[in-house]
Amino acid sequence: xxxxxxxxxxxxxxxxxxxxxxxxxxxxxxxxxxxxxxxxxxxxxxxxxxxxxxxxxxxxxxxxxxxxxxxxxxxxxxxxxxxxxxxxxxxxxxxxxxxxxxxxxxxxxxxxxxxxxxxxxxxxxxxxxxxxxxxxxxxxxxxxxxxxxxxxxxxxxxxxxxxxxxxxxxxxxxxxxxxxxxxxxxxxxxxxxxxxxxxxxxxxxxxxxxxxxxxxxxxxxxxxxxxxxxxxxxxxxxxxxxxxxxxxxxxxxxxxxxxxxxxxxxxxxxxxxxxxxxxxxxxxxxxxxxxxxxxxxxxxxxxxxxxxxxxxxxxxxxxxxxxxxxxxxxxxxxxxxxxxxxxxxxxxxxxxxxxxxxxxxxxxxxxxxxxxxxxxxxxxxxxxxxxxxxxxxxxxxxxxxxxxxxxxxxxx
Numbered sequence: 001x002x003x004x005x006x007x008x009x010x011x012x013x014x015x016x017x018x019x020x021x022x023x024x025x026x027x028x029x030x031x032x033x034x035x036x037x038x039x040x041x042x043x044x045x046x047x048x049x050x051x052x053x054x055x056x057x058x059x060x061x062x063x064x065x066x067x068x069x070x071x072x073x074x075x076x077x078x079x080x081x082x083x084x085x086x087x088x089x090x091x092x093x094x095x096x097x098x099x100x101x102x103x104x105x106x107x108x109x110x111x112x113x114x115x116x117x118x119x120x121x122x123x124x125x126x127x128x129x130x131x132x133x134x135x136x137x138x139x140x141x142x143x144x145x146x147x148x149x150x151x152x153x154x155x156x157x158x159x160x161x162x163x164x165x166x167x168x169x170x171x172x173x174x175x176x177x178x179x180x181x182x183x184x185x186x187x188x189x190x191x192x193x194x195x196x197x198x199x200x201x202x203x204x205x206x207x208x209x210x211x212x213x214x215x216x217x218x219x220x221x222x223x224x225x226x227x228x229x230x231x232x233x234x235x236x237x238x239x240x241x242x243x244x245x246x247x248x249x250x251x252x253x254x255x256x257x258x259x260x261x262x263x264x265x266x267x268x269x270x271x272x273x274x275x276x277x278x279x280x281x282x283x284x285x286x287x288x289x290x291x292x293x294x295x296x297x298x299x300x301x302x303x304x305x306x307x308x309x310x311x312x313x314x315x316x317x318x319x320x321x322x323x324x325x326x327x328x329x330x331x332x333x334x335x336x337x338x339x340x341x342x343x344x345x346x347x348x349x350x351x352x353x354x355x356x357x358x359x360x361x362x363x364x365x366x367x368x369x370x371x372x373x374x375x376x377x378x379x380x381x382x383x384x385x386x387x388x389x390x391x392x393x394x395x396x397x398x399x400x401x402x403x404x405x406x407x408x409x410x411x412x
Contacts, residue, residue, distance in 0.1 A: 003084045003295060006321050011087075013321075014397030017388055022405045030404060033083050034059045041107065041129065043122045046115050053122065055107040060086035063407035071126075073146040075110035081295075082106045088316055092342040094400035096377045098349045111146045120154050127155035131162045168355045172348040189223035190367065191374050195340050196288060196312050197232060198378040199333075206232075211286040213238035213247075213308070215278060216293035216315070222261060224290075224314075225254045234288075238281050245281055246273040283307060291318035298323045306332060313337040328391055336393040338400065339381055346373055 001009075008031050015027050037057040042050050056079050107126065111119055156171045197207050212234055214225055228234045236254055238247040246252065252273060260269060282289065282298060285307040291297050292314030298306065303323035311327070311334045313319060319327065319334055327334060350369065354360050361369075385395040 001321075002080045003317065004080045004087070006317070007084045007087050009321055010393070010397060011401065014394045014401055017390065017394070017398050018402055018405075021402070022409060026405050026408050029408065030061060030401065033086055034061060036079060036083060038079070039129075041122065041125055043118065043125060045118055053107055053109045055126075056082040057106075058082045058086040060090045061404060063404050063411065071147045071151075072106045073109050073111045073122075074106065075108060077106045077108050085316060088338060089345070090404065091338040091397060091400040093345045094403045095338055095381075095396050096342045096346055096373050097403070098342070098345050119151070123151045123154045124158040127158040128162060131159055172351045172355075189227045191342075191346070191370060192224050192312065192314060192340060193227050193232060194371055194374040195335060195378050196228075196310075198375045199310065199335060199382065202379060202382050208233040210234045210288055211237045212288045212290060213281055213284045213286045214290040214292060215240050215281055215297070216291075222254075222258055226258060229254050237286060238276070238284055240278050240281055245276050245278055246270055247276045247281070247284070248273040288312055291315050294318065296320050298327075300326065303327055304330070306330070308332065310335065313340055316341070324391070324393065333392055335378075335381075336396050338396045339377060339392070342374075342377070346370060 011031060012027070015022075019027075035057075036059075039055055039057075041053045041055060043053060044050050056077065058079075060083075107122070109122065114122065152171050156168060159170055160167050200207055200210070207228065212225075212228065214236060225236050225239065229236055235251040237249055237251060238245075239252060239254075239257065240246070252270075257270060278293075279302070282291065282302065283305045287309045289306070289308035289310075290312045294315060295317040296319075297315070298311070298319045300320065300322040303319075303326035306327060309332070311319065311332060313334060313336055316337055318337070324334065347366070347370065350361070350366055380399070381392050381395050384399065385392050388395065388398065390398075
């Protein structure tokens, strides 16, 4: 089964709960992207030669307009994956009620193999190519994997030159010096803290002393580890990235880990911990398992061995549909990525609104508004899942689908 077929199956399973409200014709439209494009970008390299880079664009649904899209630079890509990501992003924005709808751009390139100037030429050429199609009412770009704030700055600069107007509102997640929203990286981590804290509060529990294993902790994920320890007294006992995996059943000193990473040192230098494999990390007996690396890392072959009490999905689609069924039979709830990862578009939405109105909120206000969206969305997820006697993932899809389908229905 392809990744996009998995997404379609998840949508269809959730549609069953509301099939008496909406026609199958509307479902068929949601199961497919509005449009998928492929095109090619010629870029002159530093040695004078020209390389042509392929790119995919998937626009999933704009029933509530405008599209909001993320740009990835990566060497491994397929049309199937781009379509899957665009569908997931539509569901994320819908589940928290943000009026942005999704598409994905993915350029097939390994940015590590480009010089800074080659990367800038690629980014500016790309912005020029998109200029006829992006504006704040229809398409609003933002960065994703391997696309940085600097790349967003190049793109907004190129776009503004071509349209003869300074247009900070046309791209989000820009550097703070050119009007990004305050509370940037911490907003990411706080969203995840709010999500898991609200889940435990609903069951009359506290996060204090809960054990956590995090697969792939770097940058914002490491911020999450620090905040969950210092603000909620949880215990991180295992943590990993692409090069290292460490475990201590008592606790890990996240401040020491953060210091080692900031100094570009290997966490293998961390004292008082054993090294384990990334696969073994997923199978630890912990209260909270956080898969935040790749798609489909929890699957039919390892789901039955999962011992965590609850799973917080921070990667896109880390649990396969087959694994979902196994986890449900084991009474292991999954806080789905479409809810847990909706922070990105929420803060991006804040930035777009601020750019459009030329009004910039302080960090405290951004944090307050973020919490006001996240906690009710999580609580509604739990309560609705109980009402329909279904999983939290199905709930998220039910709410998202209902909002998308209702907009399509009303618009005819």
